[in-house]
Amino acid sequence: MASLVSLHNVIKRYVRGKQTIEVLHQLDLEVPAAQFLALMGPSGSGKTTLLNLIGGLDRPTSGEIIVAGEHIQNLSSGQLAKWRARHVGFVFQFYNLMPMLSAERNIELPLLLTSLSSAQRKRNVAAALELVGLTSHAKHKPAELSGGQQQRVAIARALIADPTLLVCDEPTGDLDRASAGEILGLLQLLNRDQQKTIVMVTHDQKAADYASRILHVDKGQLIEAAVKSAA
Amino acid sequence: MKFFRLIWIGVWRKKVRTIFTVLSIVVAFLLFGMLQGIDTTFKQLVNQGRLNVLIATNPAGLPLPLADLSEIEAVPGITRVTYRSLFIGDYQSLRNIVIVLPVDSDNFFAENPMFSLSPAVRAAFLHARTGALVAQSLAARLGLKAGDRIPIHALNALKKDGTSDWAFDLVGTFDIPDSPIRDEPIVLMNYAYFDTARATDTGTVQMYQMMIADASQAASIANTIDNLFANSAHRTHTETERANAQGQLAQIGDLDFFVEAIVAAAFATLLLLTGSTLMQAFRERTHEFAVMKTLGFTDRGVSALVVSEAVLLTVGAAVLGLLIALALLPALGTVMARVGAPGLRLPGIVFAIGVGFAVLLALASALPAAWRAQRLTIIDALAVR
Structure with a gap:
């Protein structure tokens, strides 16, 4: 299957004071379309840095990152923002919802950047809410929702613009076991039924087990851990 | 949106x-x-102060003799002269303060066309010695109408009979459209009635107002007038109507x-x-x-x-x-x-x-x-x- 995400010789260095830290060392990665990839590794191993590079939130020091056919390291800040809006959905550990907006308004947020009419946006939001099982909570603000429900809203927001790639950073890190199971099941469903390509960072082996492929990031290098056949 | x-x-x-x-x-x-x-x-x-109208007052704020009128009229460049006095009074109570302007009824309206009134009312005012005109807004506020006898108690104009109560026959109203002073409580009365009835400063006016033919000559005409009375007991300070208004405003600060x-x-x-x-x-x-x-x-x-x-x-x-x-x-x-x-x-x-x-x-x-x-x-x- 053709790669949706390709990284070639990617190096990422951070400068902290007088010290330069190389987080990723000449890293190569191919993620085929419709793959559910889990990135595991200890703290400071570079897995979130790698995720940020794939999602276009950060730029490599050198190397090439191609996502959905776009060499994203060459894009300007504005182009990269528009590219993210079109191609990437983000799910964070702490949900990162807008506290003043209701669930449906949070989900609608990425659609404000499209040319969809208000009626179309409303329809899409309703469909997304139904997908994550929160139709009855549309008007609730984040503070009125449980952690699991907030994460569902975040997933609906990530999916609303029908992105090519879903990037999840510890999506169950703040949830209890039952809620985590529901969220991971939902991600697995999206991968299996809607062929969404998912790259997920996790510490949790049980969470990683939901993925079709597991890679370990250790000291800025990737180690293939497991590849499962499609479920 | x-x-x-x-x-x-x-x-x-x-x-x-x-x-x-x-x-x-x-x-x-x-x-x-x-x-x-x-x-x-x-x-x-x-x-709104005009440049082709000059105002002559006494620099110390004292009244000017009406006898100076003929000398002022004779100054080249002046086409018409009018004069007026002023006193403050109240109608029925101090809540109804009025500004009474005793005016030269022959020339006042010709020189002050912003005062709008019908020819009939104007004629009635001209021929009624004790006649008075009040601003429309004032008449409306106090419920005054033509034919009313209106008493005004002066705060600074004593009469020869020892009282300060002036009685007028209201002959009509006037308006000053588009002017900030439109709603001021102005009452116009005939100067002749004022001057014969008042106890003090008889034969004087508060100011002369001169219409000139050429506004560009305002400064030289003003100088000529002031020079006429430079050595008299009643010196004048003459300036355009606009400068006069500016000067009054400057007094506030x-x-x-x-x-x-x-x-x-x-x-x-x-x-x-x-x-x-x-x-x-x-x-x-x-x-x-x-x-x-x-x-x-x-x-x-x-x-x-x-x-x-x-x-x-x-x-x-x-x-x-x-x-x-x-x-x-x-x-x-x-x-x-x-x-x-x-x-x-x-x-x-x-x-x-x-x-x-x-x-x-x-x-x-x-x-x-x-x-x-x-x-x-x-x-x-x-x-x-």
């Missing part, structure tokens, strides 16, 4: 803080509107300076207040802005949202303040007109300038927050919780 809800919610994120900020802006622009309204009214009064100083101080304070409020609001929402950037909002887009919130907050509150000033000024003007002050209005241009100031204020106060919003990096902002 689709971003309006987002902007609106951003503005009201901290309701109490927003309400206090809005109140500060409303008060500042109410102050701006009121002061500018007063200043503009006085400027309008000065600008440098109104422009006061208005500008107060408005500048209010706006400078407001700039600091809104600027710090917006920066505080920005700091509280750094994480949210980073999330928005993550979702695909561009640096400029987020920055524009910050500026839009500031514009909505500031301009909205400023318009509210100006609307209150718009409503209050005429009401205040009506009250002030009763004691002889010009009527007050907030001209459209002042309103527009106020809104312009509000936009500038919003842009200036939002600048630091907008700049930081634009430069905000997602990774750094998301790392801080």
Whole structure:
């Protein structure tokens, strides 16, 4: 299957004071379309840095990152923002919802950047809410929702613009076991039924087990851990 | 429009803080509107002063002999001369203060065409020795009509009979359209009646008003008049009607300076207040802005949202303040007109300038927050919780 995400010789260095830290060392990665990839590794191993590079939130020091056919390291800040809006959905550990907006308004947020009419946006939001099982909570603000429900809203927001790639950073890190199971099941469903390509960072082996492929990031290098056949 | 809800919610994120900020802006622009309204009214009064009309008064404020009239009339370049006196009185009670102008009824209306009245009323006034004309607004307020006998108690015009009570036969009303003094409580009476009945300063006038043929000659004609009486006991100070109005305004003080100083101080304070409020609001929402950037909002887009919130907050509150000033000024003007002050209005241009100031204020106060919003990096902002 053709790669949706390709990284070639990617190096990422951070400068902290007088010290330069190389987080990723000449890293190569191919993620085929419709793959559910889990990135595991200890703290400071570079897995979130790698995720940020794939999602276009950060730029490599050198190397090439191609996502959905776009060499994203060459894009300007504005182009990269528009590219993210079109191609990437983000799910964070702490949900990162807008506290003043209701669930449906949070989900609608990425659609404000499209040319969809208000009626179309409303329809899409309703469909997304139904997908994550929160139709009855549309008007609730984040503070009125449980952690699991907030994460569902975040997933609906990530999916609303029908992105090519879903990037999840510890999506169950703040949830209890039952809620985590529901969220991971939902991600697995999206991968299996809607062929969404998912790259997920996790510490949790049980969470990683939901993925079709597991890679370990250790000291800025990737180690293939497991590849499962499609479920 | 689709971003309006987002902007609106951003503005009201901290309701109490927003309400206090809005109140500060409303008060500042109410102050701006009121002061500018007063200043503009006085400027309008000065600008309505004509350049082809000269006013001669005594520099010490003393009355001038009516006997000087013929000498003034003989000055080359003068086409017509009228004169008048003035006293303050009240009608029935001190709540109804009036300004009584004993006028030379033959020439007064010819030289002051802004006084609008029907020829019949004018003729009636001319032929009724004890006749009086009152401003339309005053007649309406006091319920006066032609044919009424109106007593006015003078505060500074004693009669020969030892009283200060003047009685007039109201022959009609006049109007001064488009003038700030339209609502002033003016009563016109015949000078001849005034002069024969008063106990003091008989044969004097408060001022001469001269129409000249060529406004460019105003200064030299004024000099000629003043030179005529330079060595007399009743020296004159002659100037154009506009300069005279300007001089009267200057007696209050440098109104422009006061208005500008107060408005500048209010706006400078407001700039600091809104600027710090917006920066505080920005700091509280750094994480949210980073999330928005993550979702695909561009640096400029987020920055524009910050500026839009500031514009909505500031301009909205400023318009509210100006609307209150718009409503209050005429009401205040009506009250002030009763004691002889010009009527007050907030001209459209002042309103527009106020809104312009509000936009500038919003842009200036939002600048630091907008700049930081634009430069905000997602990774750094998301790392801080």
